Amino acid sequence: MDKLDVLAIGELNVDLILNEIDGEVEVGKEKLAGNMSLTLGSSTAIFASNLSSLGAKVGFLGKVGVDAFGEFVTQKLAGRGIDTSLVIAEKSLSTGATVVLNYGEDRAMVTHPGAMDFLSMKDITDEHLASAKHIHFSSLFLQAGLKKDIHRLFAKAQALGLTTSLDTQWDPAEKWEFDFESILPFVDVFLPNETELLHLTNTATVEAAIEKLKPYVRNLAVKRGNKGSVLYRPGQELLELSGYLNTDVVDAIGAGDSFNAGFIYKYVNGTSLEECLDFANLTGALNTTAVGGTGAFASKELLSEIALRKFNISIDF
Ligand SMILES: Nc1ncnc2c1ncn2[C@@H]1O[C@H](COP(=O)(O)OP(=O)(O)OP(=O)(O)O)[C@@H](O)[C@H]1O
Ligand SMILES: [Mg+2]
Numbered sequence: 001m002d003k004l005d006v007l008a009i010g011e012l013n014v015d016l017i018l019n020e021i022d023g024e025v026e027v028g029k030e031k032l033a034g035n036m037s038l039t040l041g042s043s044t045a046i047f048a049s050n051l052s053s054l055g056a057k058v059g060f061l062g063k064v065g066v067d068a069f070g071e072f073v074t075q076k077l078a079g080r081g082i083d084t085s086l087v088i089a090e091k092s093l094s095t096g097a098t099v100v101l102n103y104g105e106d107r108a109m110v111t112h113p114g115a116m117d118f119l120s121m122k123d124i125t126d127e128h129l130a131s132a133k134h135i136h137f138s139s140l141f142l143q144a145g146l147k148k149d150i151h152r153l154f155a156k157a158q159a160l161g162l163t164t165s166l167d168t169q170w171d172p173a174e175k176w177e178f179d180f181e182s183i184l185p186f187v188d189v190f191l192p193n194e195t196e197l198l199h200l201t202n203t204a205t206v207e208a209a210i211e212k213l214k215p216y217v218r219n220l221a222v223k224r225g226n227k228g229s230v231l232y233r234p235g236q237e238l239l240e241l242s243g244y245l246n247t248d249v250v251d252a253i254g255a256g257d258s259f260n261a262g263f264i265y266k267y268v269n270g271t272s273l274e275e276c277l278d279f280a281n282l283t284g285a286l287n288t289t290a291v292g293g294t295g296a297f298a299s300k301e302l303l304s305e306i307a308l309r310k311f312n313i314s315i316d317f
Helices: 043-054 068-079 126-130 150-159 180-186 194-201 206-213 255-268 273-287 300-311
Strands: 006-009 013-021 033-040 058-065 083-090 095-103 106-114 134-138 163-167 219-223 229-232 239-241
Touching: 006 043, 013 068, 013 106, 033 043, 033 068, 043 058, 043 068, 043 134, 043 255, 043 273, 043 300, 058 068, 068 083, 068 095, 126 150, 134 150, 134 255, 150 163, 150 180, 163 255, 194 206, 194 219, 206 219, 219 255, 219 273, 229 273, 239 273, 255 273, 273 300
Parallel strands: 006 058, 006 134, 013 095, 058 083, 134 163
Antiparallel strands: 013 033, 095 106, 219 229, 229 239
């Protein structure tokens, strides 16, 4: 059987997104939301879904409960063409959920991790890893069962000949415990956003963060919201791309995951890192033109249509 281009390993949950909220929420009071939607949540799943929509062959390894939310996310993944045979459904667990209170380009979120806490190294065999050419892992701080072993996972993947990528995402505990010396040498593409990078390295600027990571990091793409992104490659000048500004943002939910999907789509095809970054900026921007993390990625036709209409770019699939 042909190998997967990418095996996404990580958390699965649903997002209940509330929009048009009439003011900031306060404990003891009730607010109304103008509309709501239940969507595929979780950074790793949005990444996998959008990467598959771009045309890569994607599998997912993660954990859910035996419940309605678990079925919902598994079906959503399968519906976008993802191999879900490595999604583990466990009776004793419940599938996680995030309530997203969306305010324009920013949002407040509350997550119940549920089953995502329980994915561990025991669930990931050499055989699973060897079924793919690349692994992507996201949301390090949400995955208590894997966090301490993450360097082992990446080292194992590289030893088996895979390339690897990591997006730590935000640390809800804001402790930012990240052993970059032991993890980053095994990460081919590191994909934090700017704020996360500064927290992870305890520095004040991207330049200072890079200085600190230099002995360990391979390729680093830093997401900067509507300012685009920056790429660091060992021994080369920083590449700063301003991106494809969308001044009419529907919401920025999943923009970072869509950026990752665009980057890795090109990366696994052996495209130059400059082109990976440029395409990542485009897929990040495309994400902001439709509701939620996967709305703009319903099909290649839709992506092409939006790219042309909004950014005057024709995507060469
Ligand atoms: N308003 C915008 N216009 C154009 N591009 C955008 C806009 N917002 C985000 N992007 C693109 O999406 C990328 C990722 O966005 P962002 O920096 O918000 O990631 P993130 O904070 O990791 O997001 P997430 O919350 O999904 O993890 C940016 O680097 C940029 O390329
Ligand atoms: Mg992010």
